[in-house]
Amino acid sequence: MTGMEPILRMRGICKRFPGVQALQDAGLDVLPGEVHVLLGENGAGKSTLMKILCGQYTADSGVVTFAGEAIRPASPLEAESRGLVMIHQELNLVPGLSVAENVFLGHEPTHGGLIRSDAMRQGAQNLLAKLRCDVDPDTPVADLSVAEQQLVEIACALRQRARLLVMDEPTAALSDSEIEALFDVIHSLCGDGVPVIFISHRMKDIFAIGDRVTVMRDGRTVGTRDVKHTEVAELIQLMVGRTIAEQIPKREVRIGEVVLQVEGLVRAGVLSPVSLSVRSGEILGVAGLMGSGRTELARAIFGADVADGGTVRVTGRTMSGRNPGASIAAGLGFITEDRKRQGLMLQRSVGENITLTSLDDVARFGVLDLRAERERAEGLVERLKIHLASLDQETVSLSGGNQQKVVLARWLAARCRVLLFDEPTRGIDVAAKAEIYELIGELVGQGVAVVLITSEMPELLGLADRVAVMHEGALQGVLDRAEATQERVMQLALGESRS
Ligand SMILES: Nc1ncnc2c1ncn2[C@@H]1O[C@H](COP(=O)(O)OP(=O)(O)OP(=O)(O)O)[C@@H](O)[C@H]1O
Ligand SMILES: [Mg+2]
Known part of the structure; x- marks a missing residue:
């Protein structure tokens, strides 16, 4: 690739928000x-830099040239x-509209002034097929899982000629x-000469798909490397300015009496x-694999969905009122994977969001x-270590990973006996991940019982008892720490029964 002229050049970009120099x-x-x-x-400034490129924010200073032309x-x-298209980190779909309507929002195909729903439906289906996603284009977006919404969001971007x-x-x-399907789509775009700027905290992604990588720290660009000629350790060093152990420390904790007991919890068609x-x-x-019912299990335990039968006991007491309010009162907390829809009130301040579940406690x-x-x-x-200018700041103005930390902070403030974590480190950088592991270790050290849903194998095998x-x-099987290997977990996840 050397010797090639850049198609995009961003130089000296500065951007200040009230209280923070973001870039x-x-x-x-x-x-x-x-x-x-x-x-x-x-909070390094990745999303902000890209939002400037794609017209959502304007830079305070700096120059952007695209295809030989200065743009702003x-x-x-x-x-x-100009062909600059962005898929956002926080999902931006309209929940009340169907998949097809979202994909074509503002660009509906028409004939004689009428919207051609059939063409829209077919178009959406074709785009989703490229992503190997077979959701019905007529489904309201509100009914989709987070993963499906993400795929719809990607389909929206693919519809535009980027x-x-x-x-x-x-x-x-x-x-x-x-992810594999997405990478195939990316490869075909690149084959057509369309560059893709790809933000990810997953090292695996970087090495699987990246040609070059640029690292940002505290609003500055600290370096660009050829992916082929770098390694994880160097990238982490550039990111955080120090080396971090990638290993997950397993704490030795005294395990006590049963705190959470679930019996025969069932939801017809969803949970056996x-x-x-x-x-x-x-x-x-x-x-479990995507769609295996892990989130559904957590939601049923927490009472976010109404179960068709079964009991949940916290510290020996059977919970009669099965709803989130009763669960929180009983000492049960739930850190959801979807911070936008279930976790945070983005327009409220960070302070309010943190104290949301513990107001009783705080009120005297x-x-x-x-x-x-x-x-x-x-x-x-x-x-x-949540990066913010002030507790009064709107939560929406925090970076994605810092929003996730606010969700965590809220549940820590609520002082629960049982905490259900659904993918707690998704979208979180390596340094913050280590902090969250540390924190989970602290919680169990204080006697909290933890249920940890995770797709990250090292996290699972490193932390779980x-x-x-x-x-x-x-529930296909339960493995003790000693027998829980990657192979055994995968066998069960794929439906093989316990040997
Ligand atoms: N609209 C806004 N108002 C105020 N501050 C903002 C706004 N958007 C971003 N910031 C601040 O700018 C800084 C950079 O945020 P940005 O979202 O670009 O980080 P990021 O690198 O994308 O992080 P992440 O990996 O968590 O998504 C952060 O300190 C963030 O709080
Ligand atoms: Mg971001």
């Missing part, structure tokens, strides 16, 4: 037809007219086979009767003790 002299060169990975810790798009529409495509963490919610128990200080890992004599609330929130922000494996809505 300081950041830059990037992208060659025609390459996959250029953008890497950096949460004032809106996403203007950027799109000359450069930015993908902001497209793989965070996808299964391995979906599941029974399991988790002890104080124990981490029960939950493995019937009035809100604002100072206590604030102090506790401040403590958690510090402990989780026992591993429950789901397959097609049923």
